[in-house]
Amino acid sequence: MLDRLGQSGDLVVRDFLLFGRYEAALIFFSSLVNQEQIQEYILKPLMDRSAGHPGMPDKLADMSHYIWNVAVQVTQGTTEQDLSALPPAIVKGQLILLIEGSSEALMLDMRQIDIRSVEQPQTEQVIRGPREGYVEKLENNLSLLRYRLQSTDFRIEISPLGTRTQSRVALCYLDNLADPKLVAEVMRRISIIHTDGIIDAGYIEQFIEDQPLSPFPQVQSTERPDKTVASLLEGRVAILVDGSPFALIVPALFNQFFQTVDDYTERFIMGSLIRMIRLIALAFSLFFPALYVSVISFNPELMPTDFAVAISGGRAGVPFPAVLEVLIMEVSMEVLREATIRLPQMIGGALSIVGVLVIGEAAVSAGLASPITVVIVALTTIGSFATPAYNTAIALRMLRFPLVLLAGMFGLYGVMIGTILIINHLLFLESFGVPFMSPYIPGKWRDWKDTLVRAPLWWMRRRPSFLYTQDSTKLPDSVPGTYIDQILQEGGETGERFPTDHDPARGSRNQ
Structure with missing residues (x-):
């Protein structure tokens, strides 16, 4: 059995006398377990030689149960x-207890x-929302979801x-909410993955x-648990992997x-405004350089005369055509952005600002x-x-290129x-049987409430x-959406105050 584990420096085989009577051994990897807990909760009670072991069996076959x-x-x-199942368990961090003469091995999760x-x-x-993020350990990530x-x-x-690698993969969903066909399809796609790591x-x-x-x-x-929970409440499925701080x-x-998350934690007016600004930035980043090149090269009459x-x-002294000029600047910006990401954080921040200023000014000069x-390139990058x-x-x-x-x-x-080609490609795409451009195509009015703008939660x-x-159903139709709706439904007034200690009509709280 130990031959499969090889000559590893962190492999520990601890021989001892079980209750002072039987030869036994503990096998584990010291890099995967807490040795202090092993000494306190396993070795110490198992090496106790006192006679205070009530109910100790005489047969070794019952010793593991005891x-x-x-x-x-x-x-x-x-x-x-x-015995062939023991080496994989040791690699995963299990502690194996072997007793001489016993046909069973006890595997303990340490x-x-x-x-x-x-x-x-x-x-x-x-800006406004939880500050918790996933870590690499699967148990911690699942606890954040729970x-x-x-x-x-x-x-x-x-x-x-x-x-x-035998990496543990967790599939998370709400049983009485998610579509069973969706859950079955996700399980099927994961089950057909056959790779070594x-x-x-x-x-x-x-x-x-x-x-x-x-x-x-x-x-x-x-990498946000709150975003994952919000998706689960909509009926989606989440996938987490042990060793990864991201959920799918x-x-x-x-x-x-x-x-x-800011779209929902803020009031719907501000959330809708921020989302529309974000979509405008999307149009800038995708179409702005192409529109600039087309107008400069083919349709300058579309611009005002002074402009x-x-x-x-x-552009009088620039030796390149507009398309080549934009491509050179875009490639330079992409190289600078990639270099900024790979550099240490303190150096990368300075390079991103100084590099853009210096390179842009030098290119113009x-x-x-x-x-x-x-x-144009700066607005596109932003x-x-x-x-x-x-x-x-x-x-x-x-x-963009x-x-x-x-x-x-x-x-x-x-x-x-x-x-047109980009739109046709987007209309062709699907994600687990759902059209990628839903709810735009095909669309229902109730699904459009959370698209270009964010409608009120109620x-x-x-x-x-x-x-x-x-x-x-997320919110029943019979439930008022807001406090104002409840007051109007009850036929009351919205100016009613909370009771205070000095309100003579309601009396004192201290009474």
């Missing part, structure tokens, strides 16, 4: 007679791995994945998405990637770019930063052709229809 029920103080454990504490999410920061979703319908199914949740995303060649993601990733949410639609004269004066081009989902922002950055090339070859017609009384949930 040790588990009387001697050791461990929450999880089991017995195993198949796994303990040091992890970082729960911190604020780095990629999904909000803390926020204290429902008896909450189901967690854990299974190993990866022939060598799953290191992160991103590995599973690439195996289960509908269209791997599409630039748009069809699986949403998040399916199905994921186009509209989800431009929503943040056209100012632009041509700034050297005649490699016009001032208006630098402004617009891409406003996209909440990082993978969606990358997709928009990828599509073919749009610029089409604009440089065909002008506004090229921009129109590229836009208006969104039903869950999205395209998820086919078992229970579509």
